[in-house]
Amino acid sequence: MAPVKFTRKEIEARNHREEAAIIIDNVVYNVTEFMEDHPGGVDVLLNNAGKDASQCFADVGHSDIAMEWREKFVIGEVVDEERWPEVKRVVQEPPPAEPFSLTSLLNVWGPPLVLAGLATLVYTYLFPTA
Numbered sequence: 001m002a003p004v005k006f007t008r009k010e011i012e013a014r015n016h017r018e019e020a021a022i023i024i025d026n027v028v029y030n031v032t033e034f035m036e037d038h039p040g041g042v043d044v045l046l047n048n049a050g051k052d053a054s055q056c057f058a059d060v061g062h063s064d065i066a067m068e069w070r071e072k073f074v075i076g077e078v079v080d081e082e083r084w085p086e087v088k089r090v091v092q093e094p095p096p097a098e099p100f101s102l103t104s105l106l107n108v109w110g111p112p113l114v115l116a117g118l119a120t121l122v123y124t125y126l127f128p129t130a
């Protein structure tokens with residue numbers, strides 16, 4: 001079935017607690033019921049209600065779970081002549097693991113080993129065995 005099409009003007013009025021819709025990448029979501037359950041809070045959705053929230057949604061770096069979840073709230077799309085370019089999602093890559101090296105080993109174990117050596121020297125100086 002063809003999706004329901006909305007103009008951006010039509011969405012603008014849905015900007016309050018009783019009726020809230022947002023646009024993300026030209027898809028229209030009804031977030032009225034979802035607002036209370038939103039892990040990011042009610043306010044951020046309410047502030048963006050009636051507007052295009054593509055940039056905000058992408059900036060937060062929403063997880064795949066969020067992407068799946070939002071499908072439940074789709075009510076239509078923006079009319080063809082008012083479509084905007086999609087905003088790329090920032091996928092947060094974990095930093096690459098540091099390869100094992102002598103330098104990293106020394107960085108971790110160097111200071112405690114030096115301290116232990118010094119303590120041994122001081123001890124043998126203070127309490128020399130006969």
Ligand code: HEM
Nearest residue numbers: 029039040044048053056057060062063065066069070073
């Ligand atoms: C239907 C649309 C949306 C869904 C289903 C959704 C879902 C979620 C989920 C599941 C999280 C928890 C973190 C994660 O798993 O990514 C989250 C966090 C958050 N969301 Fe949304 N969200 C939606 C729209 C938005 C929009 C439009 C904004 C901004 C305008 C927004 C701002 C935030 C913020 C600020 C957090 C908290 C991030 C943090 O604590 O680090 N969300 N959202």
